[in-house]
Amino acid sequence: MTIHIPVAQPDLTGNEENYVVDAIRSTWISSSGAYLQRFETEFAGLCDTRSAIACCNGTVAIHLALLGLGVRPGDEVIVPSLTYIATANAVRYVGAEPVFVDVDPNTWCIDPARIEDAITRRTRGIIGVHLMGHPADMDRINHIAAVHGLWVVEDAAEATLAKYKGRPVGGLSSVATFSFFGNKLFTSGEGGALSLNDDQLATRIRILRGQGMDPDRRYYFPVTGYNFRLTNLAAAILCAQLERRDAIIERRREIFALYNRLLSQVPGIGLQPVAPWAELSPWMYCVTVDEDQFGGTRDELSAKLAEAGIDTRPMFIPLHSLPPFREESRQRREHLPITDALSQTSIMLPTFTQLTDDQVTFICGTISDACRNRVGLSQFRRAA
Numbered sequence: 001m002t003i004h005i006p007v008a009q010p011d012l013t014g015n016e017e018n019y020v021v022d023a024i025r026s027t028w029i030s031s032s033g034a035y036l037q038r039f040e041t042e043f044a045g046l047c048d049t050r051s052a053i054a055c056c057n058g059t060v061a062i063h064l065a066l067l068g069l070g071v072r073p074g075d076e077v078i079v080p081s082l083t084y085i086a087t088a089n090a091v092r093y094v095g096a097e098p099v100f101v102d103v104d105p106n107t108w109c110i111d112p113a114r115i116e117d118a119i120t121r122r123t124r125g126i127i128g129v130h131l132m133g134h135p136a137d138m139d140r141i142n143h144i145a146a147v148h149g150l151w152v153v154e155d156a157a158e159a160t161l162a163k164y165k166g167r168p169v170g171g172l173s174s175v176a177t178f179s180f181f182g183n184k185l186f187t188s189g190e191g192g193a194l195s196l197n198d199d200q201l202a203t204r205i206r207i208l209r210g211q212g213m214d215p216d217r218r219y220y221f222p223v224t225g226y227n228f229r230l231t232n233l234a235a236a237i238l239c240a241q242l243e244r245r246d247a248i249i250e251r252r253r254e255i256f257a258l259y260n261r262l263l264s265q266v267p268g269i270g271l272q273p274v275a276p277w278a279e280l281s282p283w284m285y286c287v288t289v290d291e292d293q294f295g296g297t298r299d300e301l302s303a304k305l306a307e308a309g310i311d312t313r314p315m316f317i318p319l320h321s322l323p324p325f326r327e328e329s330r331q332r333r334e335h336l337p338i339t340d341a342l343s344q345t346s347i348m349l350p351t352f353t354q355l356t357d358d359q360v361t362f363i364c365g366t367i368s369d370a371c372r373n374r375v376g377l378s379q380f381r382r383a384a
Contacts, residue, residue: 004309008183011353014244019236033232035239047170047195051202054193054230058157058179061192062090065153065175068205071096076122080110081320082339083129087155088319100320102336106273112140125151130159133281138164138172160185163279170195185283186241188234251353252282259285262364268294288345295372298347304370315346
């Protein structure tokens, strides 16, 4: 089997190479340098926050956020079960326990109506994941947190530049975390960041990120820290990515719009919902497959696309069903039907800046041909 259209591909067609070479020639290739300073300043501006802190990946960003907030063994943190495992892994890194909540079918993000039922005397905070580029309902989440004296973390790994009620994600809670993995909207291969408005928390996180060293006294370490820093080389790539953010966002929105137009004609294919108050970050295009209407399952569709050389990804397996977490979830008698259904029926389609309109049309045509319910397919072909 030969894959002709990958599910994701980084766009490194700007100043990435020039800036990396410049960083190399400057000899600042480790965890200090002009590109790191530039990236943190620019990214804080995009998030409309006082600070942004670069780190080595998105999982580390969540870990640092929890360390900075003082999460300890025995604490509980409420998270959606429909997310990448890094969210819950980071909770375990600090000795706490993730408690899983179902998602809202209208956003695919954590359902605020289900949060209060999961709060116990051990609950310390809530991680609101902005899933598949869609912001969680932060006003409702923040209100619940305020009533119960909890903090809130935005996991925005998949939602850079998304907006919630006109405000950019990243400054809507105690602290937000981002990923710059190779398939993300902006990438440095590996990389992450935190954004926040609390200066004291920012100082604490910076100390923890840099081996615990006192910023005013070299080689004096008042706390146990971690080497979670980003290199100046990686930051150079990110600076070049951010320069082209408008073009990257515009092209990906065009791809989303074309997918929406063509796939809305195919029986059994459901489009990702977008709340009226949300502005989606066009990270990865994802649809649902209704087996009865489509005439086949999500996995059968994935196999057909693979035969045509089209790479896809299934939706994440629910965290409450995975071996590291399922026994505790069973003991809590967690019942998450929306999460389970979306996990079994959703598929991520190729999404990257250099994907062409002809490729999108080919992907959608292959999906149409795989549909065993032929009703309405003539309309698809006219739309294409």
